[in-house]
Amino acid sequence: MLSNPKTKYQPYPLVEMSQRQWPSRSLSQAPVWLSTDLRDGNQALFEPMNRERKLRLFHELVRLGFKEIEVGFPSASQTDYDIVRHLIDERLIPDDVTPMVITQLREDLIRTTVQSLQGARRAIIHFYNAVAPAWREIVFGMQVPEIIAMVEQHIALLRELTDAQPETEWVLQYSPETFCMAELDVSLAVCNAAIRAWDAGPERPMIINLPTTVEVSTANVFADQIEWMDQRLERREHIVLSVHPHNDRGTGVACAEQALLAGAQRVEGCLFGNGERSGNLDIVTLALNLYTQGIPPGLDFSDIAAVARIAEECTALPIHPRHPYVGDLVFTAFSGSHQDAIAKGFAAQKPDAPWRVPYLPIDPKDLGRTYDSIVRVNSQSGKGGISYLLERDHGVLMPRRMQVEFSAVVQKKADASEAELSSEALWQLFAQTYLATDAGPWRYLGHELQASARGQGIALRLAAPDGTARELQGQGHGPVEAAVDALNQVLPAVLRIDHYEERSLGTGAHAQALAIVEAALPGVAGTRFGAGRDANIVTASIQAVLQAANRLQQSMV
Template identity: 45%
Template structure:
């Protein structure tokens, strides 16, 4: 008999025992042996169209919740599924409780005519009758029955032979048929039938075909209304390529394929539910069953959001609308009472966010290039999906903490203020942002970064030094410029004058004369913000000066105005204000 090895671990006065992982797991676990398929074709196939979708959030998803949905929550979720565009929704196990039965009646009475209401039942006569009763009067309804077909379940759980299983499946199918499409009083409903060989992934595939053939013959489907064979990875027992082989084998060996809808229902025990769905579609499946964000027993059902948006990013319309994904996340979290992981594909709150400096720089450059080229095709580093397509703003793409680089803060300033900062200013501001985030021990929000930029590089209404008015004259004799400006210091007006070869040098001369600090322009750049009569000029100026320690240092100032000369003057004033604040300049 196998005995796991153990180690002792001392916690205070308590000694705890912990089992350790096996050095040779093969003594306990055996690799799964899939179907032999030497002529597989699925690796060469691509997904080129949307499958039929079935949401089982209200049934399979709900049964897995520690705190199941209330009726109002189910109604909210149901209508959101309709908004998204689901045409097939498994709403309940109506024979399980009066609550499930009552909600099924609500779904029947409120579903649009093109939406198929699906219900699940065990293969017991009184449960089947109750289930059919729950969807009476529906425009479209699917009765879903299931029977465990794997050797493990037949032998251990049900003590049932293969022949017994086939007989039971036929018996249940004929009962459903007699109560639905063969009943003259039930002809107002378009009846569909779904049968699941439960634990298909662990069932000998030839037996799965055999039992489904028997069920198909009992139901007698048509090409217009095919029977649905759901082939679930009830427990994911192998890699997704093995599941794809099983699906392709089934599709090739089931007869009257045109009368059969092959549906996949992958669970996520190995973390491969999405891959299993995609490879299953490549292998011939027509339909995918799952839940939004992967709710479900154990590790969950396949995440339909991910499967659908994976198609979308390959240029294939999933025929489902996730334009307002944040609202969908809110409803799912409210109804399931389970948070969507922040790193969940597409839906997670952090998946379109970049904190890394190199990522931020690449994203910023990608947007710049895209705007310059005016390209329609989406091609942005690190972003396989345009956040706007799922209702998210570009402001959420780059978020800044102490690990972020120059591109992150610069991106936020560009998007918030329209200021495309010069590289050296990006570096200086990034250092300030990182230092601030580090000292606070948290991520800085966009508005905090904008406020920090304004306080550091731009003058505001609370500044000590302000520009009231100015005039610039040209000396015709030597082409020199002269400036007369009226400033206020703490609301007291002063006049300053200066000369130079342009507005910037003239105003620097005036400031030097007034405050005794000599400035030298190290860097200057400008660009337009907007266009036409609403356009403004943004100017960036880096001034050097000798500080109180006798060192040559520099500071940046930024100005924005409809007149480029005034924008430049405002940039200089912002530098002077910062020196007044640090008492480098005494007024």
């Protein structure tokens, strides 16, 4: 039994406001976005990102359109320090992108932080310290005047250090950590002290960032807190008011949306809500929520699957299949009534009319998704168990996204035959779709591997669409990459491999290898899978790449 919540927990008090304005407002523009994937999100990983993965994710964030990116905690991590220096020294930060780094209020950490940013065109230094009663009394044993004096002292040091480097445009961000649990008059006093100490003004930009360090109330209470601060902060016209919601109550997105109504101009979060405990604000969800309301988010999520794959690879965290907008199953309906309504919606939808398809709040094609898997069968529909039968009877364990794709193929076949498909029929359909080496514009004839400057070379022999034999040369770090390099010489665009895995079909000396590849081709919405089966795993892998490329080419016709 749960303990009695009335005696153990106290509801967070409401904010006394007689004329709150935010409930009657509506959003009309996107906020300034700050990605904290590389710092706050990175700290929450089982295994923090190494240099290569951090740099890869940084470049992806830039491509998506982020203009402010928190790149790390250089005074606490040598890896972060080295990455900050690498970005600056190699001039990898575009002129319209501002890096941000965070530090605690300690002189040695502040000096290291400023040093890490030497030579940057523009930089944000993020100061933070906790101000809520539990932290003041239990963690630090400090009174409010002592906290204010500490903030003023360390901002004065920061001014001294940054004034000595006028070639950089310095921005201070101050966060009263645990703001959502602190007394509002205390938060206001500390923030105003920080504003005065920095001397915020037209030539000294400043950000006040108000976090829900731990969510403790409903989203409307946080909105009241933001509006209360918005009305009382000194030099408000020179302050960018920012919020950093966490998700302990599962309402991080709601907190951000209502905070924007209450006067916030900027939000901090991670692409898919990664962060300590239940995570940070999910920026993808908030941005696409705005998009569905007719507000351009200013971030490019037109190929959301590719963004998701990069995030998964860099963080080693999977994205839930029911994640809003992004999950592999989020545009898939199993219910018969849903399927019927969606089908009727597609039939009625006109190309130039506002989007009005039941159960689909956004057009999947806007996100680079396809319509292929939206209506799909399962055991409740009478044609299910596809994946189960293929695995049980044929040893084929399909990746989740391949299951979604193949179920649409099965549905089409089942509808045409108006009959149940047996396990053997499913296998034949699988082989015809993914394994047929004699189908498609390019047919596999053989290959030879050789050494190359990049590690692996290949001579790939194919039958061309006109029936002639062609030999293509390629190289890469392994046979799959080399095969892709060879194929790109004859494909209409550059093939991208999003996923690769290999499995064994059967056991013993006669077992064969099954390779599965997920690939994408510019000009084709979504991805396609290909598979290869052979006693040699390299041969199976090359055949899988070719099959995926053939299927993508056929989709372009």
